[in-house]
Amino acid sequence: MFKIAVLGDYDSIYGFATLGLDTFPVQDQMEASRKLEALSDSDYGIIYITEAMAALLKTQIAQYAGRITPAIIQIPGISGNTGAAVEGVKKSVEQAVGSDILFSNH
């Protein structure tokens, strides 16, 4: 059985606790990095992470790309949508096809 985690700054994620997801408010990059590592190695199947935090932990997130769990999914934080996650989807199209043929005109 797996659990679901939400990682990010407190203001962005505290609401998710009501849904029964485990929230882990973190302040800075060091703390987030350590938390992400700990979460990835325990039984969390999905880790939602705010785009702002994900931007700081790019290389670490890339390490988990090949694994089935955890799925690290970016969500917009309270400060707004940076578009990083949409960019990530485009990236995977680019990786597979060679160039972004689907969303390049959006």
Place this chain on the structure above:
Amino acid sequence: MATAQVTPTRMELTRLKKKLVTATRGHKLLKDKRDELMRQFLDLVRENMELRKKVEDGIRRANVNFVIAKAGMDEQTLNAALMAPKQEVELNVTEKNVMSVNIPSYTTKTRTADPNDIYSYGFAFTSGDLDEAVKSLSDILPDMLKLAEIEKGCQLMAAEIEKTRRRVNALEHVIIPEARRSIKYITMKLDENERSSQIRLMKVKDMMLEEAHHYKERA
């Protein structure tokens, strides 16, 4: 030409011919795999994009609601209200095999069956805005889970497609032409050897005839 040195022997020729057959077959199979993966990937990634936009929109709206809720009451009440969640989500991950790529498939179980039973607080001290905020976030949760499943699947498939594409290209443009070239080279060399030994035999025959009978065959 950067062709590796091949020894022009019959054994090498048979080996190369076998290699060519395997490579051609592998190339065809991998190409089929790539095409099918690509087809499924494109469907999945379109869905991914749609879902992502929907989820991001939903979260933004929920965040706005939470900000309003927070403004309407003091921090302690809010924290206390959200401290002990009623709901709990259990996630079950199974693997689905799509063209030899394992992608995750999620099933979730919530602790309370009633989807409206999400308010972990009494309504006396909290504002109605909070109810709305929690509801809006709760509505987006199924989509968030679906998004996680699809986005992870897309990432895994993209990596596999890239790998397969490289293999197809390597076979098509390097391995197969190289094997063909080597085979051609060996056949030419063997033919050449055969011709040269034939000529030598003819020459020797001429010489022997001349020596025995002083007879010269007309050219």
